[in-house]
Amino acid sequence: MVSSWxxxxxxxxxxxxxxxxxxxxxSREKLEECRIISHRGxxxxxxxxxxxxxxxxxxxxxxxxxxxxxxxxxxxxxxxVFHDADFQRMFGSISMLNCMTMAEIRSEYPxxxxxxxxxxxxxxxxxxxxxxxxxxYPDPAYQSQVMSNLLSQLEPIEDFHIISMDPEMFEFIxxxxxxxxxxxxxxxxxxxxxxxxTENYGGIVGHYFFITExxxxxxx
Numbered sequence: 411m412v413s414s415w416x417x418x419x420x421x422x423x424x425x426x427x428x429x430x431x432x433x434x435x436x437s438r439e440k441l442e443e444c445r446i447i448s449h450r451g452x453x454x455x456x457x458x459x460x461x462x463x464x465x466x467x468x469x470x471x472x473x474x475x476x477x478x479x480x481x482x483x484x485x486x487x488x489x490x491v492f493h494d495a496d497f498q499r500m501f502g503s504i505s506m507l508n509c510m511t512m513a514e515i516r517s518e519y520p521x522x523x524x525x526x527x528x529x530x531x532x533x534x535x536x537x538x539x540x541x542x543x544x545x546x547y548p549d550p551a552y553q554s555q556v557m558s559n560l561l562s563q564l565e566p567i568e569d570f571h572i573i574s575m576d577p578e579m580f581e582f583i584x585x586x587x588x589x590x591x592x593x594x595x596x597x598x599x600x601x602x603x604x605x606x607x608t609e610n611y612g613g614i615v616g617h618y619f620f621i622t623e624x625x626x627x628x629x630x
Contacts, residue, residue, distance in 0.1 A: 417596060424619045447476040447539055450493065459500065461491045462521050466532060476537030478573075481525055482545060487553060488512040489525040489560070495545065508545065529560055538570035539615075541594070542579045550582045558585040566590040573615055577605060588612075595620065603628055 436444075451458075451465025452472070458464050461479055469477050480493040485508055497503040501519060515522055525540075532538065547553050564570055566586040574580065577593040588610045595602045595616035602614045603625055613629050614621075 421617055421619070424617075428619075445475045445537070447478055447537070448474050449478045450480070451477055455500070459521060461493060461523075463523050463527065463531065464521075466528065466536070470532060470536055474536070476539055477532065478539040478541060479528060480541045480543055482507050482543050483547070483553065484512045484515060485509055486511045487549060487556070489553075489556060490515065491523050491525055491528050493543075495543070525557075526560055529564070533564050534569055538564070539592075540570055540572050542572060542574040542576075542583070544574070544576040544579060547582055554582055554584055557583065561585075567612065571612060577602070599625055 448466075448469040450460035451462065452468035452474075453460040453462070453465040458468070466477050466479075479491050481489050482492050482495070483489055488511075490507075490512065492500075492507060494500065495508070496506050497519065503518075507515070510518075512524070529538070561570065567590055570590070571592050572580065572583055572586065572590050573592045573594055575594040575596070577591070580591045580593075583591075589612040591609070591611045592613055592615050593602045593606060593611065595614050597620065599614065599616055599620040602616075605611070606614050607628065
């Protein structure tokens, strides 16, 4: 927790410093090449909650290229779109998500969408950056098949990527080419860069402060 807290402070300070430094504006050509991904949708967690259809609708309606969304599993092994392992931060409840069925979650927190709803609503309209959270998979073969069925109408890499802060979670996803995977780096950019090159992943995700020209050249 302490290391995470220090890292968050560092990122905040680096953001402020970069925002204060005068820099040349990118060319129109560079801006047109840019692909913007909205992290958990357009939300303020007051009027519009993260990882909800309302938050993702705002992204779609503004013409943004893609969305990042988090996937966790219910007690009855249904994938839903929610970031945390429990409901404390968002709803003030200490209940664990994986101890509740889909029906129970729908009854108490109807704004939380299933992965199926998100794919049907935004597939091929927005690029999906699907983050797999670290958690136990009680039936990995079944869960992988569920994911495969849900994503079967989309093209890996073209329509979606699978991302995770814990690359070992990629081992549960057997139905996409390796370039679909993007590990999420924190300060371990060099380690994950070498992993991505070795495993033939599509690249890495990380804070721009650490994605240096040397790192970009290594991936290219």
